[in-house]
Amino acid sequence: MSEATHAHLHHSSPDAAVEVALDALRARGERVTTARRAVLDVLARTHEHLSADQVVADLEKVAPDVHRATVYRTLEMLADLGVLSHLHSTGGATVYHFASSPEGHEHLHAQCRVCGAIIVIPADALAEASVRVSRATGFAIDGPQSTLMGVCAECIASERVRGA
Structure with a gap:
């Protein structure tokens, strides 16, 4: 499957994907913090599976005040809640991806x-x-x-x- 097709399977609207994820956090009684929103935003804008280090690197450009340790904890928490899926890549790093796809995808x-x-x-x-x-x-x-x-x-x- 091509990367363009894979991207279509996830979300055509990154902002909508972030809002759905934030609603899932709120429904579970979790706080919506600036760091959590920033991590979700980075992941929503790609169909790639990103490592924590890649998320940190992307955040350094747009939200440099989000600490590396916060990114790691946020990714783990979002995966535990089922908002993100994760896999252990052949290179050893865990990579993350939005767990949800639009209806029918x-x-x-x-x-x-x-x-x-x-x-x-x-x-x-x-x-x-x-x-x-x-x-x-x-x-x-x-x-x-x-x-x-x-x-x-x-x-x-x-x-x-x-x-x-």
């Missing part, structure tokens, strides 16, 4: 363990597996907070995974 993410590419997969891709896991173990998979790991089509077709 829901999707999940998979990551190639060879090249690190993030692949968009259909929202219902885990539906059957989720039911089976729940029946077998009582465990409920949180699909939007899950990232499947595997190997992308390009790496499978290339020499990178032959003989592995």
Whole structure:
């Protein structure tokens, strides 16, 4: 899936995405601070999956008074609340992304363990597996907070995974 298509799946209006996220914070009794709003704004303006360091670097340009430690705590809290999704990239850094998509644009993410590419997969891709896991173990998979790991089509077709 192209980056332009992936961007469309998330939000065409960054301001609206931030407001939805802030409403989710308020609904959970969380305060809406300048730092939280600034972190959300950085993430809403990209479809990329950003590390905390990338968010800090972006904020240094527009909100230099937001401390690095505040960014880390904010990202963790927003992920815990389900406002953001996160994954541990092949490079080791945790990267963050808005968890929600507009109605009809829901999707999940998979990551190639060879090249690190993030692949968009259909929202219902885990539906059957989720039911089976729940029946077998009582465990409920949180699909939007899950990232499947595997190997992308390009790496499978290339020499990178032959003989592995």
